[in-house]
Amino acid sequence: MKKKPALLAAALLLVTVLSGCGGKSENTGASTAPANTGGSGNSNKEVTLRIAWWGSDNRHTYTQQIIDMYEEQNPNVKIEAEYASFDDYWKKLAPQAAANRLPDIIQMDISYINQYGSNGQLEDLAPYLNNQIQVGDVNENVLSTGNIEGKQYGIPMGVNVLGLNYDPALLKKAGVDSIPENWTWDQYKEIALKARDAGLFMDGSMTADVFFNYYLRSNGFSLYNNDGSALGYEDDNLFVEFFGMLSGLIEEGAVPTQDKLSQNKGVIEESDIVKGTGIGVWQWSNQYVSLQKAVNRPMALAPMPGPGMEKGLYMQPSMYWSITSNSAAKEEAAKFIDFWTNSEEANLIIKGERGVPISNKIKEALGGSLSEAEKQVFEFVAEMEPKTSPMSPPVGSPEVVALLTDLAEQLNFGKIEPDAAAAQFRTEANAILANR
């Protein structure tokens, strides 16, 4: 009899542990079940949507606010939010995709949309356009960034444009009054050398994959070919020219050495422009606001150098909303995306945190509530928009990006010659792309 309490305790422990495990799966089961019934399209039926995104705390807070607002206006819809940091988000999403249990609405990134889309995880949203989701006043080049081979796998939430974010006062110190209109790579090199002579750095070099792709586009090519089975350019001279220029500027002393670049990578406070020793940074327009805040001096945005700028430039979707093909309430999900894209009161809360909004009406409505730096970004994007060319999300691979980044680093360290790097990139990248 003495054993009884012990046995009981053990059994209890076991039960609680087991129920702990079981409870979770029950919950997720319950959340998908009502969603199944919502598929009929009857908008008065109870619907539960699961929605997932990545981001910072600030983004979680205001996104939840908008979800609450939507639930209030649509009492039949319940929205369950799942969020994480960027890295964790994809680690969570991949197994859910493998198990066909993705949330109804997921935030998508340009580097993943192709993988998820071509593997049948995402719904083609083309039939929903201008039915559930109004996109009448959205630029075609913006919308097409979510379009892969005729299938609309995502609706961009906002857009960014490449450019130089710089300090005009430091540029003057280098003896250059302003960035010339329609400037070229040669003019860029000239200015960079003037900056060096004035004891300044021109910039912190360029992100290899993004800017090389721009350079290829401005020459009429692209990093990957259309179906992503090989590289999208034949002439290795393009590689040699572009990366030769970047590593050349480091050799000349116009750009910090690679060990400095590696040391300070990703730390805004350590960048030369913040310290007042560098003129600018090449980056996406959405990164301007936080950079300007760190620099805390008047700053400006300049377009990309040419020739061929208008061919090379594209509207970069900051991120998309996608609807998954395993969702049972696709129409309801689409209505939420419409609310996000076109509701003025929602966008007054979002305030362009996910990139400059795609709807022209919303952009105008936001005008008055923006800070000085935010206004600069909105204006820059508006100015660039007519100069962009269409871009479909690359059918690329993170492995190729890593390879290119590696080679650029070796070039900048002076460990490899540009033509050897170009040849190595071609053979290894094509091997990765062919073997997927």
Place this chain on the structure above:
Amino acid sequence: MSLERPLNQGMPVIRKKMLNKRLKQNLTGYAFIGPFVIGFLSFTLIPMIVSLYLSFTKYNLFASPTWVGLDNYIKMFTNDPKYLQSLKVTFTYVFLGVPLRLMFALFVAMILNTSSRAVGAYRTIYYLPSIIGGSVAVSIMWRNIFSDTGIINGFLGLFGIGPVSWFGDPQAALFMLITLSVWQFGSSMLIFLAGLKNIPGEMYEAASVDGAGFFRKFFKITLPLLSSVILFNLVMQTISAFMTFVPAYIISKGEGGPMDGTMLYSLYLFRQAFMFNNMGYASAMAWVMLLIVGIMTGILFKTSRSWVFYESEGGK
């Protein structure tokens, strides 16, 4: 008891009672280990078997795995320079980092093995870095200390040196990881300290009487009597050093740079698995890692016969 009655029919009462009692006793045991067994099966054994299977496949999480035989293992050693680089970095990290860390731990343990009143406080202070040891915060702090505007470069700046790119130079970056690991010596230090306390004081007294100096006592008494503790620390630290991930991930921003200088094995494995979605290849890497750690541990135990001294076996 009413439930047991129907079961008893047709069996000798005593045997039944014994059986029942044993069953009940065992059941208690099973119930207690139940949570562990379930956890072990679902979170360790089954995933391991699955990973062994996946290591012979090509699997990107989206399409179902396709069998490729030994391709993953062959590719590792014949067609992936980055893999070999990660092996080189990891071995450098382990072979430099572990001995340095143990020496430092022993050194501090010996200093703390004195009978001063403040010794308790010192022990706590020296152990602190290990409690927060493998964490993200320490790695970030390490990066800040050695950043361009960090305290170390600020100090060097007083003498007109630098700023030095501690994490920007491929060789220096790995060295920084090693010093970080040496600095987290606390847990081995505590074990050394316990070992030192176990060495009888008379031995040192007798040696002193015979005229032995500090070094003589250290090499003839302390080291031999501490050898079993050294072996324990060596094995544990070697295993954990092979699996180091967090510092390299944080300090290189997940890229293992510059020039793959901090591409530790588990970081490369992580990149293959979660950035490139090459789950099959990553699983194969994990199994090779298990093999390497197993072999290293085996070697340590084999050689230990010639240098570890067990009092209980009569000095063998």
